[in-house]
Amino acid sequence: MNDTLEQDLIDDENRKKIIFIDDSAYLHRYYFGFPKKQSKFEGQTLEIGALHGLLEFTDKIKKNFKEAEIIHVLDPDNGSQYRKSFHPTYKDRKDKEFELVRQIQLLPSVLAGYGQSFIKVDGVESDDVLAKYAKIYGDDNLVMLMAEDKDVWQNIIDYREDGKKGIVSACRYSKGANGFNQFDMIFSDFILEKFGIQPYQLADYLALNGDVSDNIPGVKGIGKVTAQKLLVNYGNINNIILAAEEGDIKGKNREKILAGKEDLIFSKKLTLPFLDFDLPSIETLKPKDNLSVRFEAKKIVPPSLKWEYNI
Secondary structure, rough: OEEEEEHHHHHHHOOOOOEEHHHHHHHHHHHHHHOOOEEEEEEEEOOOOOHHHHHHHHHHHHHHHHOOEEEEEEOOOOHHHHHHHHOOOOOOOOOOOOOHHHHHHHHHHHHHOOOEEEOOOOOOHHHHHHHHHHHOOOOOOEEEOOOHHHHHOOOOOOOOOOOOOEEEEEEEEEEEOOOOEEEEEEOOHHHHHHHHHOHHHHHHHHHHOOOOHHHHHOOOOOOOHHHHHHHHHOOOHHHHHHHHHHOOOOOHHHHHHHHHHHHHHHHHHHHOOOOOOOOOHHOOOOOOHHHHHHHHHHHHHHOOOOOOEEE
């Protein structure tokens, strides 16, 4: 998508602008990549670097995308119960560091105290909440998913044949050519250039490739290049399996697909968004102003002397 159209979308006054932030991703990012900071709370010394970084990040989002409504989306404490119901080792990673776990636990209190709209759905991953809200609000509004995960990018819709006026984009915060962090809006042209496919094909692409970090098996021996070529030629996994069964796909690739057919179907079930749950309207998510909650949040994460939080 060209820069002029991108700016037109940012400046569009006729459509509601909504930004959903994948808080878990950025909390991890600031925990490992942000200078350590501490505060005193209830007689304890707390590490607050990740929380502080996330608040500063939110402040930057507000300043860069004026008039947008910002919603923080948090991961549940118990992970995706839907995926774990049929794949117990899904995202079975080593235990998080104590100081990170503590900041994750404090995040709802800090967001509430700083007046931030947020949602945390028990048993439902933040990626699925982002996908569901994109589906709910993406038909008529400008929805931006502030996330750096390919799982989330599959929800991008910037070309419509249905006449609806909504657009769903993504955005990541990364270093530009000048060495400074900047907001990069992500549309379907970015996905096409990076992966050679359309956003809606990313679930199939990830299912073919697999993902070690999320314990998604994929098809043994099918790499990124082959996955991309198969999807360009056949569109989706169902067509790829059918083409292999009928002999249209030949040689080693046919053998790999047929041998890995069950893993492929299973992997697609993991990579597709889970949407079978209800969500409240975003208008109900802003916490009630409460002086004691506000006071507690600012004791946990004191307003920075360097940054004035406008959140």
